[in-house]
Amino acid sequence: MNAFAKYVVVLCALAAALSVRAAEQVRVAAQVDTSGDIYVGEPFTYNIIIEGEDKPGRVDLSPLTRYNPQSLGNRDLSQTTIRTINKKTTTTIIKRFVMSYALTCEQPGRIQLPSLKVTIDGQSFQTNPISLNILKPGTTDRLDLQLAISEQKCYVGQPVTITGKLYVSANIGEFQLNVPVFNSDAFTFDDPDIIDPDAQQYRLSAAMAEPVFVTKRTVTHKGRKAILLSFSKIMIPKQPGKINIRPASVSADVEVDRKRSFFGSQPVYKRFMVASEPLTLTVLALPEQDKPADFYGLVGRYSISTEAKPTAVNVGDPITLTVNIRGDYLKPVRWPQLEQVPELAENFKIPSQVSSPDIQQGAKIFTQTIRANNDEVTRIPPIPLVFFDADKGRYIVEKSEPIDLTVAPTKILTGQDLQGREITQAAREIEAIKKGLAANYEGFDALKNQSFTLAQAVVSPHFAFIWTPPLILLLAGLVIRVSTRSDPDRAAARRRRSALKRATRELNTVASANAHNKAEILASAMKQYVGDRFDKVTGSLTAADCRRVIEQNTALADSAHSFEEIVAHCEAARYASVETAVDNERIKSAIDLLREIEKKAKR
Numbered sequence: 001m002n003a004f005a006k007y008v009v010v011l012c013a014l015a016a017a018l019s020v021r022a023a024e025q026v027r028v029a030a031q032v033d034t035s036g037d038i039y040v041g042e043p044f045t046y047n048i049i050i051e052g053e054d055k056p057g058r059v060d061l062s063p064l065t066r067y068n069p070q071s072l073g074n075r076d077l078s079q080t081t082i083r084t085i086n087k088k089t090t091t092t093i094i095k096r097f098v099m100s101y102a103l104t105c106e107q108p109g110r111i112q113l114p115s116l117k118v119t120i121d122g123q124s125f126q127t128n129p130i131s132l133n134i135l136k137p138g139t140t141d142r143l144d145l146q147l148a149i150s151e152q153k154c155y156v157g158q159p160v161t162i163t164g165k166l167y168v169s170a171n172i173g174e175f176q177l178n179v180p181v182f183n184s185d186a187f188t189f190d191d192p193d194i195i196d197p198d199a200q201q202y203r204l205s206a207a208m209a210e211p212v213f214v215t216k217r218t219v220t221h222k223g224r225k226a227i228l229l230s231f232s233k234i235m236i237p238k239q240p241g242k243i244n245i246r247p248a249s250v251s252a253d254v255e256v257d258r259k260r261s262f263f264g265s266q267p268v269y270k271r272f273m274v275a276s277e278p279l280t281l282t283v284l285a286l287p288e289q290d291k292p293a294d295f296y297g298l299v300g301r302y303s304i305s306t307e308a309k310p311t312a313v314n315v316g317d318p319i320t321l322t323v324n325i326r327g328d329y330l331k332p333v334r335w336p337q338l339e340q341v342p343e344l345a346e347n348f349k350i351p352s353q354v355s356s357p358d359i360q361q362g363a364k365i366f367t368q369t370i371r372a373n374n375d376e377v378t379r380i381p382p383i384p385l386v387f388f389d390a391d392k393g394r395y396i397v398e399k400s401e402p403i404d405l406t407v408a409p410t411k412i413l414t415g416q417d418l419q420g421r422e423i424t425q426a427a428r429e430i431e432a433i434k435k436g437l438a439a440n441y442e443g444f445d446a447l448k449n450q451s452f453t454l455a456q457a458v459v460s461p462h463f464a465f466i467w468t469p470p471l472i473l474l475l476a477g478l479v480i481r482v483s484t485r486s487d488p489d490r491a492a493a494r495r496r497r498s499a500l501k502r503a504t505r506e507l508n509t510v511a512s513a514n515a516h517n518k519a520e521i522l523a524s525a526m527k528q529y530v531g532d533r534f535d536k537v538t539g540s541l542t543a544a545d546c547r548r549v550i551e552q553n554t555a556l557a558d559s560a561h562s563f564e565e566i567v568a569h570c571e572a573a574r575y576a577s578v579e580t581a582v583d584n585e586r587i588k589s590a591i592d593l594l595r596e597i598e599k600k601a602k603r
Contacts, residue, residue: 026052028118030127036544039137039271041249042176043102045072048118048127050097054078057120059099064113067103070183074099104178108136137251137273142170144221147179147248147276149235155284157299158390159329160235161192164212164276166250167219169226173269173568174542175252181245182210187235193330193359199231234329237283245279266565286388292395296334298387302327304336306400308380315410316371319348323366323383323400330364333357336383338368343381349373375409495532500598503529507594510587518582522590523570526563529594533601543568554600559593566590 031047038044046069050057054076061069077096082089105111113130143166150161164179182189189210199213212231219228237243253269260266286299307322325333335354339345348370357366370380382399389396506525510518530546531538534553541549547564551557566589570582 026050026120026123026125028057028120028125028127030113030116030130032113032130032132034132037135037271038105038132039135039251039273040105040108041178041273041275042137042251043070043104043178046101046103046113046130048099048101048116050099050118050120052095053097053120054095055120056097056099057118057125060117060119061101063116064101064103067105067113068180068183070102072100072102104180105132105134108134110134135271137271139274140170140254140272141222142254143168143172143250143252143272143274145177145248145250145274145276147245147279149245149279149281151281153282153284154237155299155388155390156237156240156286157297157388158237159300160237160281161232161328162235162245163232164230164248166229167221167226168229168252169221169224171255171267173253173255173267173571175250177248177250179248181235181248182233184243186239186243187237190234190236190329190331192232192234194362236329237281240283240285243281243283245281247275247278249273249275266569287394290395292386292397294337294340295386295388295395298327298332298385300328300387300390302333302385302387302398304383304385304398304400306380306383306403308403308405311404312406312408313372314408315373315375318369318371319380319405321368321370321380323368324363325366325385326363327387330359333364335366336385338370338383341381341383344370344383347373347377348380372405372407375407377405377407379404492535496535499529499532500594502532503594504591507587507591510582511584519570522582522587523567526567526570526590526594533598543571550597554597556597556600559596562593563597566593 027050029049029051031049032038032044046064048057048059056074075098077098079094079096081092081094083092084090103113111132111134113132115129116127118125118127145167146165148163148165150163151158154160162181164177166177181187191213195213196215199215201211202214203211210233212233214229214231217228217230219226221228251271251273254272255267256270257268258265259268303326305324305326307324309320310317311319313319321338323336325336327333335357338350344350350368350370355367357364359365380403382402385398385400387396387398388394503525506528507522510521510525513521527541527546528538530536530541530549534549536545536549543564546567547560550560550563554560566586
């Protein structure tokens with residue numbers, strides 16, 4: 001064996017040893033938070049924790065198919081620690097990556113989540129199985145969930161509106177709304193064309209892939225005063241067939257009693273769940289026969305109309321043409337191809353630039369300026385709209401009504417018309433002034449502009465010593481400001497330092513707020529403090545999350561539980577059928593509690 005062959009053998013052996021060592025350093029485990037109860041139909045989080053790597057692996061989720069796994073995203077939790085002891089610096093790198101999924105169990109009882117195969121850089125790992133106890137919540141007539149679709153039968157590509165209504169006639173705490181169809185690959189989803197200005201966008205549970213706009217109103221339902229939470233979504237089926245839409249469900253902590261505590265009377269909750277009725281949607285395929293060449297996928301019920309102003313013009317005068325298209329779902333409606341209408345293209349000048357359309361009062365409005373190019377034009381011809389009519393079951397070409405025009409010829413102006421007698425007289429006066437100027441000034445100096453302008457000051461070297469130093473100071477300040485603000489560590493440190501000040505300022509505004517919004521503002525300010533102070537995402541924090549974060553960073557168990565009680569009580573008031581009093585004493589208690597947590601928080 002020559003030297004080169006020995007070198008190759010040694011290199012391969014070294015690479016194999018390093019590969020085995022790297023594989024031994026990587027560990028994969030599955031984890032589910034069982035500190036709280038897990039209920040039927042309520043999504044829970046399943047985490048795959050990869051120790052020793054800072055990138056995701058490829059996970060075989062097929063063993064979990066019955067639990068409808070939905071990705072909740074990945075997080076890189078790697079940490080780098082630098083320590084200096086006796087002038088010796090040690091760097092420790094801990095690699096950790098978490099892949100999270102939402103699972104939902106449809107049956108109560110003891111279950112075991114099987115081991116999963118995770119592949120990382122060609123190496124296969126197995127997670128540990130997990131045993132869970134799934135509870136069945138109680139039922140109550142204080143919650144009512146209804147789900148409805150606008151069509152029982154439709155065509156591929158036809159928009160179908162799904163509407164959900166949740167009636168709450170009791171004080172509730174945390175709740176989760178699960179609409180399984182929103183995670184379906186059988187549909188494309190979008191928001192309706194018109195959204196209630198009072199609606200707010202929410203992701204009602206971690207397992208819901210689609211956020212929705214929720215409208216909150218007070219109504220009377222089944223003889224009781226109730227809060228109505230309603231939402232709508234557009235579903236566009238992708239494939240033909242019969243689609244069974246699984247029932248939606250809501251699980252909520254409903255107040256069943258009250259108890260006295262340090263902060264006054266506190267609600268006692270019990271978990272309940274209600275579900276909607278299952279739905280069925282039959283989707284038909286679009287026929288290939290008689291499909292127009294310019295059909296671009298518009299399916300449903302549509303109409304087209306046009307308007308023009310003015311209708312009495314000269315050749316070349318601008319005419320504002322407005323095309324109004326009404327229908328079930330207007331976002332996919334495209335600009336009308338005006339240049340492809342022969343009569344329009346022949347008799348009118350149509351600019352290539354188009355303005356952005358607008359949706360108003362159930363119509364998509366397109367506006368274009370056109371100009372008649374001859375005086376023989378008598379009308380704006382009909383504008384076609386090609387779509388598949390869902391009621392008639394065939395392709396149709398809907399056309400707007402023609403618009404009558406009166407076009408007069410444009411007068412051709414001669415040179416004499418342009419000059420005129422007045423212009424000639426003005427020219428003579430200018431000539432006289434010119435001679436008068438020539439009598440007093442000679443040479444090109446008379447034509448030089450001697451006035452001072454800012455542009456002259458900028459380019460002139462005589463003024464450079466005035467504006468150069470301030471400009472240099474300004475640019476240096478901008479560079480320093482941008483560099484410091486773009487540093488994520490500095491930004492996070494600023495948030496932590498100002499967390500208490502910001503929360504206190506927000507809490508001081510609660511007393512002057514509307515009585516119906518006081519509880520929501522109080523809870524929002526307290527959760528914002530936890531998010532800013534401990535580097536958490538505020539929007540995803542629950543009352544229980546806040547308690548755990550405070551306990552981990554302050555060791556103040558009593559204060560953490562008091563914090564949880566306040567936030568939970570205020571969040572329950574958001575959906576309560578009665579108002580919850582938030583007085584000055586409670587606001588002061590919340591501020592004192594934040595100050596106590598701030599003193600003990602780890603720096």
